[in-house]
Amino acid sequence: MIKKWVQRFYLFLIILFLYAPIGTLIVLSFNNSRTSVKWGGFSLKWYQQLFESKTILAALGNTLLLALLSAIFATILGTLAAIAIYHMKKRRQSICMSIVNIPMLNAEIVTGIAFMLLFISVGNLLSIFGIHFEMGFGTVLIGHITFNLPYVVLSVMPKLKQLNLSMYEAALDLGAGEGQAFFRIVLPDIMPGVLSGFLLSFTMSLDDFVITHFVKGLGADTLSTLIYSELRKGIKPEMYALSTIMFLAVFVVLMLVNLSPQKHIKEEQYR
Amino acid sequence: MYKKSLSYPYLVWAAAFIIIPLLFIVYYGLTDRSGAFTLENLMAITTAEHSKALFLSLLLSLVSTAICLLLAYPLALILSNSKLGRSGFIIFLFILPMWMNFLLRTLAWVVLLDTNGVLDTLFKTLGLPRFKIINTPAAIVFGMVYDFLPFMILPIYNVISKIDINVINAARDLGANSFQTLYKVIFPLSLPGVISGITMVFVPSLTTFVISTLLGGGKILLIGNVIEQEFMKGTSWHVGSGLSLVLMLFIIISMVLSSKYDNGEGNVL
Numbered sequence: 001m002i003k004k005w006v007q008r009f010y011l012f013l014i015i016l017f018l019y020a021p022i023g024t025l026i027v028l029s030f031n032n033s034r035t036s037v038k039w040g041g042f043s044l045k046w047y048q049q050l051f052e053s054k055t056i057l058a059a060l061g062n063t064l065l066l067a068l069l070s071a072i073f074a075t076i077l078g079t080l081a082a083i084a085i086y087h088m089k090k091r092r093q094s095i096c097m098s099i100v101n102i103p104m105l106n107a108e109i110v111t112g113i114a115f116m117l118l119f120i121s122v123g124n125l126l127s128i129f130g131i132h133f134e135m136g137f138g139t140v141l142i143g144h145i146t147f148n149l150p151y152v153v154l155s156v157m158p159k160l161k162q163l164n165l166s167m168y169e170a171a172l173d174l175g176a177g178e179g180q181a182f183f184r185i186v187l188p189d190i191m192p193g194v195l196s197g198f199l200l201s202f203t204m205s206l207d208d209f210v211i212t213h214f215v216k217g218l219g220a221d222t223l224s225t226l227i228y229s230e231l232r233k234g235i236k237p238e239m240y241a242l243s244t245i246m247f248l249a250v251f252v253v254l255m256l257v258n259l260s261p262q263k264h265i266k267e268e269q270y271r
Numbered sequence: 272m273y274k275k276s277l278s279y280p281y282l283v284w285a286a287a288f289i290i291i292p293l294l295f296i297v298y299y300g301l302t303d304r305s306g307a308f309t310l311e312n313l314m315a316i317t318t319a320e321h322s323k324a325l326f327l328s329l330l331l332s333l334v335s336t337a338i339c340l341l342l343a344y345p346l347a348l349i350l351s352n353s354k355l356g357r358s359g360f361i362i363f364l365f366i367l368p369m370w371m372n373f374l375l376r377t378l379a380w381v382v383l384l385d386t387n388g389v390l391d392t393l394f395k396t397l398g399l400p401r402f403k404i405i406n407t408p409a410a411i412v413f414g415m416v417y418d419f420l421p422f423m424i425l426p427i428y429n430v431i432s433k434i435d436i437n438v439i440n441a442a443r444d445l446g447a448n449s450f451q452t453l454y455k456v457i458f459p460l461s462l463p464g465v466i467s468g469i470t471m472v473f474v475p476s477l478t479t480f481v482i483s484t485l486l487g488g489g490k491i492l493l494i495g496n497v498i499e500q501e502f503m504k505g506t507s508w509h510v511g512s513g514l515s516l517v518l519m520l521f522i523i524i525s526m527v528l529s530s531k532y533d534n535g536e537g538n539v540l
Contacts, residue, residue, distance in 0.1 A: 007349045011361075014346055018368050021379030021417065024389055028382065077281055084278030096278075099285050102293075107478035107522055109495055110515050113502050114292030117299060117512070146288045149281075207372050209481065214502065227374045231485055235381065243375040250370050254363075 022247060029240035046241040053238065059226040062137065063206060066222060070144035071201035077145070078152025079194055083186075085153070086160045104150040112214030115143050119215060135217030143215045144205045151204060152197035159193035203253055296519075299512035312513020321497060321514065328493040329521075331408055332476035335415035336423075339472045340465065342416070343423040347464075348457075351432040362428065369421035377485050380414050381405070384486070406488035414482040419475055423468040430464030431457065470529045474522055494518060 029047070033040025050056055085096045103111055116135075123133045163186065171181040187194075209224035216225060223242070230236060303309045315321055350362065368376065383389045384405045394402040404410045434457060442452045476482075480495030487493075494514065501511030 007353065010345060011349060014342065015364060017417070018365070018420070021376065021383055022368070022371065024382060025375070025379050077284060080277050081281030084281065088278070096282075099289060102289050105474075105522075105526060107474055107518065109478050109480065109498060110296065110519055110522075111292075113498065113511065113515060114296050115288070116502060117295040117508065118288075118292040121295065142288060146284070149284070203370055207370070209372075209374055224372060224374055227372075227378070228481070231374070231378060231381070232489075235378065239375075239378060243372075243378065246372050246375060250372070251367070254367060254370055 022243075025240050025243045026247070028237065029244045031237070031240075034237060046237045047245075050238045050241045050245075055221070056223075056226065056238070056242070059221045059223050062220060063222040063224070066137070066141060066144055067202045067205040070141055070148055070205045071198050073141075073145045074148035074152050074201045075194060075198045078149045078197060079156050079190070081149070082153045082156035082160060086157065100150050100153050102150075103147045108210035109214075111147065112143075112211045115139070115146075115211065116214045135215050135220075137220040139215045139217065140212050140220050140222070143211045144208065147208070147211060148201035148204055151200040152194075155197035155200060156190055156193040159190040163189050199253065199256065203250065206250075296512045296515055299509050300516040301513075303509060312509050313517060315510045315513050316517045320492075321494070324492045324497045325494045325517070327408070327491070328477050328495065331411055331415065331493070332473055335412050335419065335476045336469055336473045338412070338416050339420050339423040340469065342420060343427055343468065344465070346424055347427040347431050347461075348453075350428055351434075365424050365428075366421050369425075373418055374481065374485075376418055377414050377482055380410070380417060381485055384410050384413065405486065406490060408487070408491060410486040411483050411491065411493075414486045415472075415476045415479070418482065419472040422471040422475075426464040426467040426471065427461060428464075430461045434460050466529045470525050473525055477521060478518060 030042050030044070031038075031040055032043035032045070081096075081100070085093055085100070088096060119135050119139045123135075126133045167189075168181055168185050171185045172178070176184065207224070208222075209228060212222050212225055213228065216222070221229075223246070227239060227242070230239060300312050301308060301310070303311065316325060346365075350365075381388075384402075385391065386403055386405055388405070391402045394400065404413070438460070439452055439456060442456045443449075447455065478495050480493060480499040483491055483493045483496055498511050498514050498518070501507055501514065
């Protein structure tokens with residue numbers, strides 16, 4: 001009995017540790033007073049100021065567009081790659097899987113500076129031919145697609161392993177073209193994996209700071225990079241409001257992922 | 272559909288944006304401004320300022336990893352034993368923070384730890400000594416533990432919850448007490464999870480520059496900060512790349528160590 005109480009208490013303490021800081025931010029976002037330690041009454045003014053700020057709204061637009069585009073591209077490219085890798089011979093397969101895993105296992109700062117060196121060198125090379133190229137939205141998009149790819153491949157792969165190949169062959173026998181057989185037989189079967197790969201990519205892209213920081217160049221601020229430059233100047237209460245909204249958004253997306261049939265995929269990718 | 276050509280778009284992408292960028296780091300790290308081969312950029316780590324940063328990074332990330340392990344292991348045991356863990360929702364509670372924007376999670380600790388911040392004021396009203404740890408290495412450890420704890424909880428929980436209950440029952444039948452069962456049966460079986468948790472906390476803590484910038488007040492330089500400044504303040508890309516190569520060496524060592532223990536069981540996919 002005592003043991004059970006001790007266990008419950010321990011769980012409670014860790015939950016407190018994990019959520020108290022987030023809770024504090026949420027409470028402060030409704031605080032009328034500017035300082036973090038005095039309660040000046042309930043107010044929505046920080047939310048109002050947040051939505052009146054053009055820079056924040058532009059960054060929000062960039063962030064969402066990036067997340068959407070990078071998730072779409074990574075899902076298409078990653079699904080094709082997963083299918084191809086799944087049918088490779090063992091040796092080649094393991095080499096390909098190691099390459100797939102690099103962006104996930106490598107330190108973000110190393111991936112970030114590697115991209116930066118690549119893009120700046122390409123820019124220098126192109127300027128010899130009189131072509132102007134500099135880092136911006138496009139380079140950030142390339143970066144996001146690249147670090148999203150492993151999550152898509154790792155989500156689709158287990159679904160391919162469960163796939164019944166005779167169904168596909170039967171479809172071919174019955175006169176379906178290869179494309180038809182793929183879209184009507186294979187794709188519906190691996191769809192849960194494709195979908196969770198997409199959602200994972202979307203959240204990873206939303207959350208990214210380090211890689212964006214190195215490849216964004218002068219323009220193309222996302223919410224993360226904006227928060228970083230604001231934080232270095234000092235904390236503005238608008239940031240609390242922004243945190244609250246982003247926490248809620250992630251919560252909703254995660255609930256959707258968890259309600260989808262392939263429940264444990266995001267836990268598995270961290271193994 | 273299963274034609275080889277399907278893999279070409281991905282292989283081209285991987286070559287252009289995974290392999291070639293890494294080769295750029297190797298090239299810049301091993302050459303000087305004129306393009307001649309040199310080991311100077313690697314040796315830059317031995318200067319007092321850089322080696323101090325590397326040492327501090329190693330120290331703080333080891334401390335954070337140890338704290339995460341000490342907090343997460345009992346938690347994973349409790350979760351996998353109790354009926355609570357089976358509901359799924361409580362597991363969800365522990366991994367949810369992992370998905371929250373990590374700048375904002377760090378911001379939360381700035382607010383809590385700041386001088387005249389939430390905790391400081393709380394301590395003052397309670398008549399306790401002032402709570403001034405912002406801009407110290409301790410604050411950075413707080414941030415690291417908070418940001419990366421879920422990465423430790425999850426793999427350990429996954430491995431422990433898959434241990435066959437019969438193995439544990441057999442140990443008890445053969446006369447082991449609960450401590451012996453834990454130490455001789457459960458712990459060895461959970462090693463793959465422990466190891467992958469350690470890598471997943473150690474690598475990001477070792478290489479972070481954000482946590483140290485925000486919680487260290489810009490005065491405490493970790494190796495990540497040094498590299499970031501070499502690139503973003505335009506000091507020297509060559510030195511920055513050289514230092515990154517040294518850093519990658521530590522990452523590779525920790526990965527080789529982890530794959531040695533990872534006998535395939537840790538890999539569910």
